[in-house]
Amino acid sequence: MSQYRLIYSALVSLYGEPVWQPGLAPVDELISTILSQNTSDANRDLAFGRIKWRFESWDAVRAAPLTEVLEAIRPAGLANRKAPRIQDILQILWDEHGAITLESIASMPLEEARGWLLALPGVGPKTAAIVLLFAFGRPAFPVDTHVHRLSKRLGLIPKTMSAEKAHRELERIVPTEHYYSFHLNLIRHGRQVCRARIPACQRCGLHSYCQHYQGLSGPESG
DNA sequence: GCCCAGGTGGGTA
């Protein structure tokens, strides 16, 4: 069994197989993901709730004074960078479509859609992949800090590989039908073991009482 | 007060 299959099976045995849940609307998903960059989920949710409450539409956000947008998203952190980028993106969507919509990328080939998103200010490989996977159900694999760290530790990718390169490599390794569930389970596992400082199994590298712990003397550190 | 949550982009060698 491949290292990937071993890890995938161990994660499913620990957490189950995540069932597809419809994500946010594409523009909501994009803005929410930008707000989430380098901050906690709680701060992202607070900022996203504030901007949705403060403005009646994304077009209103586009047309608003920068200071108002900045104030609305302040809890997300890095607001001085995120606010102008969000307004720039909304302006680009408006200029290209005459409306605040991302629907045009639904019909693009995957790499064209990814490239289009990556050309937007403040959109890197992780944000682009999140929008493609969660809002459009397209086969893109987002690599956040947990996915990156665990993928290296579990031997899926070289220890020196950057998160940016890891997107391509993990999209090659992981079957497309697993992108959604493997991404969610890796993050769930990453967050859990990060908090709990759980030691890793020497066989599959997972930090928990995975299936291989049966018959072993106990968790090994590492 | 300190630590933790946790991507993008600009600059430099």
Add this chain to the structure above:
DNA sequence: TACCCACATGGG
């Protein structure tokens, strides 16, 4: 290409 660093907030 690889590395370094700035960017900011809120909760425990």
